[in-house]
Amino acid sequence: MIILDGNNLTLDQVKKVLDDFEEVQLSEDSMKRVVKSREAVEKIVQEGKVVYGITTGFGKMSDVLINKEDAPDLQINLIRSHSCGVGKPFPEKVSRAMMLLRANALMKGFSGVRPVLIERLIELLNKKVHPVIPEQGSLGASGDLAPLSHLALVLVGEGEVFYEGERTPTEKVFQKLGIFPLTLTAKEGLALINGTQAMTAQGVVAMNEALNLVNQAEGIASLTIEALNGIITAFDDDVHQARGYAEQIDVARRMREYLKDSKLTTEQGEVRVQDAYSLRCIPQVHGATWQTLNYVKEKLEIEINAATDNPLIFDDGEKVISGGNFHGQPIAFAMDFLGIAMAEMANISERRVERLVNPQLNDLPPFLSGKPGLESGAMILQYAAASLVSENKTLAHPASVDSIPSSANQEDHVSMGTIGARHAHQIIQNVRRVLAIELFCAMQALEYRDKTKMATMTKTIYKNGREQAPVVENDRVFSKDIEKLAEWLLTKDWNTLFTKTEQEKVL
Incomplete structure (x- = not known):
């Protein structure tokens, strides 16, 4: 059970609500603040005070006063007119996150x-009734107006929802559920609607996937x-302590754990003096992403x-x-950084794929093919990885460096944070497929080694990976293998692959 109080929600709790459908309840103590805040609004309306969005219009029309008897019309008109989202809907998980965060x-x-x-x-969250919310149409200030308007439509019985695997008019689902x-x-x-919950919801979903990847x-x-x-010496702790980045040090330590009893790795000077950067610099590059x-x-x-709507009511x-907490710049920057950092994971992975398939860079059969020339083997897998990497660039x-004025220049600087969040999530999908390609090629390359010499933990990954993509004996439609591996990476909890002791060391 997750208790919402407005102040202590964690990413781990959000993940439980999104992935495990853990039930949510509202804090009684926090609800007392909600009641007092509502009483303040009703007092403002009764006294006819001029307060933005309560007794006035919106945006550039904030100087238009609204009679108290028109307050309900003002609010529903706002929701309907701002429901201008376009494009395909956000995934249900993102829609679910938006409800929770709002x-x-x-x-x-x-x-x-x-x-x-x-x-x-x-109630809708716990009953798994998820608003259909188009992905495109938000500037990221004044918050995510268009996406959140589609969420709000559902509360008044309009719009559409996803329920029990179907996209259905809200009215029908409400009738069914009473x-x-x-x-x-x-x-x-x-x-x-005045908030950053679309970009943040998409960001949370993207972040959870990124951490797994x-x-x-x-x-x-x-x-x-x-x-x-590869040369294990490059992961020696002294090297990484000498630079001092904690994340780099941790990646090197985990690489040593993965490979600690391997008989396939080499020492510096044993076969080569040093490896290429895509191998030798894994702690430096992966560590920077961390x-x-x-x-x-x-x-x-x-x-x-965070309280991200406007105006805010105190005392x-x-x-x-009237302030600007709806401005999504902090999340816009964070999402752009996330996309860039994850794109680099694909960049270095694709270079490792090249080293696995290029016979000029290894001692393996050309493109890992059992019949080079007659069969192409993994040749085009590297092409696919290169294409995904290029798309990520x-x-x-x-997105955060762009801004287009809106509302007749009243809202003259915006964040584009929702675009950044969507792009980060797209990048992560591409990264997963590049890593699936690397895993596929690495497993196939290991067919030409003595697999009994593999480390205990890598052998576990190999065994489980082979359940998704069998050994290549002849050319086949490799697209199916990559998609199956990518789905496995998305849905499989790697905690379950290893013993508890191993988990503590590497996850």
Whole structure:
């Protein structure tokens, strides 16, 4: 059970809600703040005070005063008019994350919504009713207006949802489950959509996948080291302590653990004096990606507990301030960094693939083919990896350096953070396939070595990997192997591959 209080949600808890469908409840103590905040909004409306978004229009029309009897129309008009998302929907997991994060933000008690609105979000979350939310259309300030409007539509019984594997009009699902649509009142529409929960939700999903991948990348690279009789000396602790980066030191330590009882690795000068960078510099490159992931994790854990709507209500309504917490710049930067760091994981992996298949760079059969010339073997697998790497270079162009004014120049600087988050997630899908290609090629290269000499842990990876992609005896449609391996990397918990002692050392 996860208890939302607006302040203490962690990425691990979010993962449990998204992947394990752990039930969510609302903190009673935090709900008291929500009630007081709502009372402040109702007082503002009754007294006719001029407060942005409560008794005025929005954006450039903030100087238009709204009568209190028109407050419900103001809010529903906002939601309908701002539901301008386009393109294919976000994955259900991202939609689910958006509901969770929006509810958590509202539980902070700065937004002025009724408790029933937050309760409805959690009811839909627990019943696995997920809004259909188009991916494109957000500038990342004033928050994720278009995506969150599609989320808000569902609360009033409009729009569409994913339920039990089908895309269905919200009204039909509500009738089936006995759920009544809400009528939004003063400030509630604005409080639902003025926030960064689309970019942050996509960021959290991308981050969870990235953390799995970088762990897996070290294990896969270890198989490549063995297949190429790589030099273990380069991972000596003294080398990495001499530079001082904790993440680099940790990667080198884990590589030593993966390979500690291998008879296929070599020592410096035994076969070669030194390896190519894609082997020798694994701790330096992978370690730098870990540094970036640590930064991104820190920003996401702040943002998932942040009040990001506008205006915010303080001191029981005595202080209501229009600010800019909806601006997504911190997450925009973090998502661009995430995409760049993960793209590099594919860059160095593709170079290892080249060393596995190029007969000029190893002592293995050309392209790992059993019948070179008659059969092409893994030749085009390297092409596919190179294509994915090239695509990542385009996707890794920072979205955060762009800004286009909106709302008649009232909103004259925006973050494009949602674009950055979407691109980071796309990059991660490509990285997974490049790593799947490396794993495939490394396993096939090991067919030409004495597999009894493999390290205990790499042998475990090899054995499990072979269940997804059998030994290549003749050319076949390798696309199927790569997709199956990529799906395995996405869905398989590598904790289950190793003993508890091994897990503690490398995961």
